[in-house]
Amino acid sequence: MSATDVTVQSTARTHDVAAAPRNHPGRWIAAAALVVLCVGWVVSLWSNPNIDHATIADFLFDGRILQGVLLTVGLTACSMLLATALAVALAVMRLSANPVLRVMSWAYTWFFRGTPLLVQIVFWGYLGLLYQSISLGIPFTSVHFFSANTNTIVTPFVAGLLALGMNEAAYASEIVRAGLLSVDNGQVEAAHSLGMSPAYTLRRIIVPQAMRVIIPPMGNETISMLKNTALLQLIAVPELYTRASWISAQNLSQVELLIVASAWYLLLTSVLSVPQYYLERRYGRGAGRSLPVTPWQQARQTVVRLRSRVTQVAHTDPRNPGTEADS
Amino acid sequence: MTRSLLVEARNVRKHFGAHHVLKGIDLEVRRGEVMCLLGPSGSGKSTFLRCINHLEKVDGGRIYVDGELMGYEEGTSPKGRAREMKPKQIAAQRRSIGMVFQRFNLFPHLTALENITEAPIGVARHDRAHARARGMELLRRVGLTDHAGAYPAHLSGGQQQRVAIARALAMEPKLMLFDEPTSALDPELVGDVLSVMRDLARSGMTMIVVTHEIGFAREVADQVVFMDDGVVVESGTPSHVIDDPQHERTRAFLDSVL
Ligand SMILES: Nc1ncnc2c1ncn2[C@@H]1O[C@H](COP(=O)(O)OP(=O)(O)O)[C@@H](O)[C@H]1O
Ligand SMILES: [Mg+2]
Numbered sequence: 001m002s003a004t005d006v007t008v009q010s011t012a013r014t015h016d017v018a019a020a021p022r023n024h025p026g027r028w029i030a031a032a033a034l035v036v037l038c039v040g041w042v043v044s045l046w047s048n049p050n051i052d053h054a055t056i057a058d059f060l061f062d063g064r065i066l067q068g069v070l071l072t073v074g075l076t077a078c079s080m081l082l083a084t085a086l087a088v089a090l091a092v093m094r095l096s097a098n099p100v101l102r103v104m105s106w107a108y109t110w111f112f113r114g115t116p117l118l119v120q121i122v123f124w125g126y127l128g129l130l131y132q133s134i135s136l137g138i139p140f141t142s143v144h145f146f147s148a149n150t151n152t153i154v155t156p157f158v159a160g161l162l163a164l165g166m167n168e169a170a171y172a173s174e175i176v177r178a179g180l181l182s183v184d185n186g187q188v189e190a191a192h193s194l195g196m197s198p199a200y201t202l203r204r205i206i207v208p209q210a211m212r213v214i215i216p217p218m219g220n221e222t223i224s225m226l227k228n229t230a231l232l233q234l235i236a237v238p239e240l241y242t243r244a245s246w247i248s249a250q251n252l253s254q255v256e257l258l259i260v261a262s263a264w265y266l267l268l269t270s271v272l273s274v275p276q277y278y279l280e281r282r283y284g285r286g287a288g289r290s291l292p293v294t295p296w297q298q299a300r301q302t303v304v305r306l307r308s309r310v311t312q313v314a315h316t317d318p319r320n321p322g323t324e325a326d327s
Numbered sequence: 328m329t330r331s332l333l334v335e336a337r338n339v340r341k342h343f344g345a346h347h348v349l350k351g352i353d354l355e356v357r358r359g360e361v362m363c364l365l366g367p368s369g370s371g372k373s374t375f376l377r378c379i380n381h382l383e384k385v386d387g388g389r390i391y392v393d394g395e396l397m398g399y400e401e402g403t404s405p406k407g408r409a410r411e412m413k414p415k416q417i418a419a420q421r422r423s424i425g426m427v428f429q430r431f432n433l434f435p436h437l438t439a440l441e442n443i444t445e446a447p448i449g450v451a452r453h454d455r456a457h458a459r460a461r462g463m464e465l466l467r468r469v470g471l472t473d474h475a476g477a478y479p480a481h482l483s484g485g486q487q488q489r490v491a492i493a494r495a496l497a498m499e500p501k502l503m504l505f506d507e508p509t510s511a512l513d514p515e516l517v518g519d520v521l522s523v524m525r526d527l528a529r530s531g532m533t534m535i536v537v538t539h540e541i542g543f544a545r546e547v548a549d550q551v552v553f554m555d556d557g558v559v560v561e562s563g564t565p566s567h568v569i570d571d572p573q574h575e576r577t578r579a580f581l582d583s584v585l
Contacts, residue, residue, distance in 0.1 A: 189428070190426075190491075191434075195418045195419065205434055
């Protein structure tokens with residue numbers, strides 16, 4: 001007995017020695033230097049006489065800027081929807097048994113990933129120079145159902161939407177493809193054995209499982225998309241950055257309006273992580289780990305915990321014996 | 328007693344590339360009968376089972392289930408040969424055949440009950456409330472009433488396999504195919520699954536079971552078939568094939584698994 005006591009004590013002692021934190025003077029010095037640098041930079045920005053804080057405050061909630069914000073959000077949402085729909089089609093084509101579809105999907109990705117987004121945007125913006133009118137009819141005949149001037153259909157908004165959406169589809173299709181491939185083939189067999197059609201199997205069995213793999217990178221893509229909408233300034237789509245540049249061209253407060261636009265972009269990208277969080281939760285069901293709590297649930301739990309602590313304190317409070325009698 | 332044929336396989340052949348996996352399989356299963364398929368690994372048992380519900384296309388021969396040619400339309404091609412059906416028709420044919428897999432293949436994003444009701448609601452267009460009630464009844468039958476809301480990841484292997492059996496039964500199949508349903512289970516969980524299968528056999532379900540559980544085959548099977556290297560080596564009642572095998576290959580296999 002005493003022998004084991006001795007070993008227990010000696011190991012406990014060694015644990016004590018190991019648990020004592022080491023000093024890292026270098027770490028502290030580096031951290032302090034960085035903090036000083038950052039604070040210095042912010043202060044220098046803030047106190048820079050070339051930045052007029054009043055102008056920033058004036059334009060942060062200017063009507064034109066807010067309209068730009070709205071259009072930026074709308075463009076991001078619409079382009080991502082278009083991109084996702086195209087991406088699913090491209091990914092399914094890429095995985096199909098039909099070689100023509102496979103090659104078409106490959107060629108699409110090859111083209112739209114292989115040319116600069118900026119060039120694609122300008123191309124869509126100048127589509128009117130290439131085709132004066134757009135018509136719908138039967139090829140190689142004179143039958144036309146519908147015909148219109150290109151510039152009335154492909155407005156700057158439509159051109160921007162097509163440019164961003166079609167470019168993004170090329171990247172998103174690879175993400176969707178990886179997601180579809182991540183689903184075990186046994187799932188398809190089980191679904192087929194129950195009499196589910198290929199389309200039903202894709203929609204109800206494969207896609208919901210692929211979503212777990214697809215959503216995190218698509219969140220990234222959405223953030224990129226939000227910022228890429230600024231490129232549409234080139235074809236005069238009146239989104240956030242375009243509006244900011246128009247205003248600064250008039251009042252010459254370039255830096256101030258850049259700061260205004262950046263602040264909005266930062267806010268929007270931060271807000272975007274909220275829907276991503278909920279989507280991940282939605283499609284993480286059954287994934288083995290228990291679901292993370294939503295911020296709302298977290299808040300409720302905190303309130304409940306605080307309340308129980310308050311009542312506890314009340315119960316043991318000697319100045320308040322009434323509550324004790326209640327319980 | 329002569330019961331009508333439910334499954335009829337005629338000269339079924341299948342190859343993967345140059346590899347002949349099925350070299351002409353002839354089998355018959357009568358209504359209400361349980362057939363156990365034995366054979367060493369790689370002998371083509373799974374492939375044959377998957378040919379029955381057309382998860383695998385046969386290269387030659389025919390499989391009839393309840394008088395219907397599986398996966399093909401008789402004499403529709405210009406040369407008078409059978410042509411493969413449209414995916415919709417194949418899906419419709421598969422609805423009357425339940426299948427249970429070695430690795431369960433439950434849908435991980437759905438609860439146990441949702442796994443069972445997905446096909447009845449989405450495919451057979453049953454009323455939702457009715458499908459759920461029937462799903463609960465099936466869960467009771469496999470002894471998992473308390474786990475209706477559990478996701479597969481939170482169930483043991485044995486429980487998952489019993490949910491998988493209930494899922495297959497929910498489409499009210501005429502025929503149930505089992506591909507080594509207990510091979511992926513811990514030994515102590517095998518019994519529960521076998522007992523569910525035993526009850527199912529007693530209730531009159533027609534079953535084809537690929538298994539290495541010789542005890543189960545001896546007790547439940549009406550017919551035992553021993554396959555090796557893509558051919559049926561011998562078949563007959565359990566007492567014939569298991570207790571008095573005529574072929575050396577059957578004897579060697581039984582010695583290795585018993
Ligand atoms: N999809 C496939 N592609 C190529 N070979 C396969 C495929 N499926 C099965 N095989 C081969 O066919 C043979 C029989 O397989 P299987 O039917 O699974 O045997 P068993 O179920 O009797 O163990 C094995 O040699 C296997 O490698
Ligand atoms: Mg097998």
